[in-house]
Each structure stands twice: as structure tokens, then as C-alpha cells.
Amino acid sequence: MATSKRRGGGGGGAGGEKKDLFHVVHKVPAGDSPYVRAKHLQLVEKDPEAAVVWFWKAINSGDRVDSALKDMAVVMKQQDRAEEAIEAIRSFRHLCSRQAQESLDNLLIDLYKKCGKVDEQIELLKQKLKMIYLGEAFNGKATKTARSHGKKFQVSVQQETSRVLGNLGWAYMQQNNYAAAELVYRKAQTIEPDANRACNLGLCLIKQSRHEEARQALHDVLLRRISGSDDDKVVARAEQLLHETEPVMHTSSPLDAGLSIASEEIMERLDIVLSEWTPFRSRRLPVFEEISTLRDQIAC
Known part of the structure; x- marks a missing residue:
């Protein structure tokens, strides 16, 4: 050459x-x-x-x-x-x-x-969560350097967890598993609120015919109160989703109670893990052992 x-x-x-x-x-x-x-x-x-x-x-x-x-x-x-x-x-x-x-x-x-390989995507996202739970995220560091559009910036474990949960929620949406999607979207939003994920949560609730809750999820986006709501395209999407809730206001359908109770307890433990996260912490944490039960409960 x-x-x-x-x-x-x-x-x-x-x-x-x-x-x-x-x-x-x-x-x-x-x-x-x-x-x-x-x-x-x-x-x-x-x-x-x-x-x-x-x-x-x-x-x-x-x-x-x-x-x-x-x-x-x-x-x-x-x-x-x-x-x-x-x-x-x-x-x-x-x-x-x-x-x-x-x-x-x-x-x-x-x-x-x-490729549309949703099952494989879900399993790999769960593996990434497992690394966070075991304190092995970012090769054992509390932050990592990421790059976007040629610029470098720091990403924290909390931000990465929220991002992974958001991706997991979208994967569940592709399986029409809206109860599972709602669970992980809500947890992602408690860690780091994001306008695009709020829209996805709103869509998830609409799919479950829970329109009043969907309006609440979209509220902060429309008022431009959370990260990403300065993007006009995201706000336009929120407005479109809000319009979908208007004809059937106040209708709702109950969640699978067994799924919700068990999964909410699991996700509450995630708060403890994130608040106490340090690199290579004890691997005897029960967190992922319990979260892995989601495979049977919400990944089907």
C-alpha cells in the first residue's frame, strides 16, 4: 500500500x-x-x-x-x-x-x-447490573471517562446504573412486558431523572391503560424540570403522549400484585447498594441473588 x-x-x-x-x-x-x-x-x-x-x-x-x-x-x-x-x-x-x-x-x-435479539440484550444488561452490585463497575473505579461527539466527560456509577436500567426498560417494552418495564424505569428515574426515560415511562403506563399516572410521569418533561427536557423533540414527544391519554382519562388496570411487591422490594435494595458503593466491595451481597429471580418473574 x-x-x-x-x-x-x-x-x-x-x-x-x-x-x-x-x-x-x-x-x-x-x-x-x-x-x-x-x-x-x-x-x-x-x-x-x-x-x-x-x-x-x-x-x-x-x-x-x-x-x-x-x-x-x-x-x-x-x-x-x-x-x-x-x-x-x-x-x-x-x-x-x-x-x-x-x-x-x-x-x-x-x-x-x-438485530432484534431482545433476550440476549436483557441478559447482558442484567450482567452489567450485576457488576455494579458487586462493586466491579468501571473496572473497579467510582467513575469512568466517556466520550460523546469528540468530547470527554466523567460518568458516575449512579449515572451508569440509571442508563442501564433505562435500556433494560426499553428491552422489556419490546417484549410487551410493561409491568417489568415500569419497574425498572421508575427505579432509573429515582437514581437520575431523565426526560427521555420519563417519556418511555409515560408510554409504558399508557400501554397499561393507566393514563392518569402517565400524565404525572410526563408532567416534569412538559414543565422542563428534569435533565433533557430542554430538547424540543423530547418535549414534543411528551406532548404527543399526553394527547394519547386524553380520550380515556381516569381508566386504569391493576398490576400483577405478586410481581409488583417482590420486585419493588428488590429495587429498594438497589438504593442501599448505590449509596454504599465502593470498588470491589464484599461479594457476599445478597442483592443480585435476589434480583436474579427477575429472570423467572419479569423476563418471561
């Missing part, structure tokens, strides 16, 4: 400065390894098919395997090859470092969602 030869040279002076600027502008690493070639094909030459080939070569040669596997899965997802990406992560994640496992899980969740 001619371009890689130009990148791989060790010239100095003005030529070296131009080469460094090239890597900065195109956000590609320096060198001439399989991984570098893959990134150049992906980001500069815009050739995803060839990039995947070189990502495979990087993985097989042990060249930046963590990054190669994650980047290859992302490119495959963009090519509508999500099933292949899932199999690649499952087959080769054992070659990756411990620090890479969490981001690989996040990728898998997105891929499961794209």
Missing part, C-alpha cells in the same frame, strides 16, 4: 511535521502495522470492506487487538453486518484485555438491539 509507505517513513523536519499533522487531521495512528492500515482504509480511504480485512489481520497478528476488534465490529455494524460482528466479539473477546471487556459489552448490546 503506497500510502502506508509514506506514513511509515521516519523523516524529520517539515516533512515530519506534515506527517504528524496528517495523523491529527485524519485521526489515524502512525506506523505501518495491520491496525494502522485498517484505520487508514476506514477513515481516510473510506473503504470499509478492505478495512475489515485488515482489522482481521491485526487481530490474528496480535496487533492492538482491543482496538482492532472494537473498530471492526463498529465498521461491520455500519455495513449492516451486525450478526457477523456479534460472532466476532464472542469468538475473540478472550484475546482482549480486562479493561476492554466493558466497552465490548456495550457494543454487543447495540448489536443485539440492531
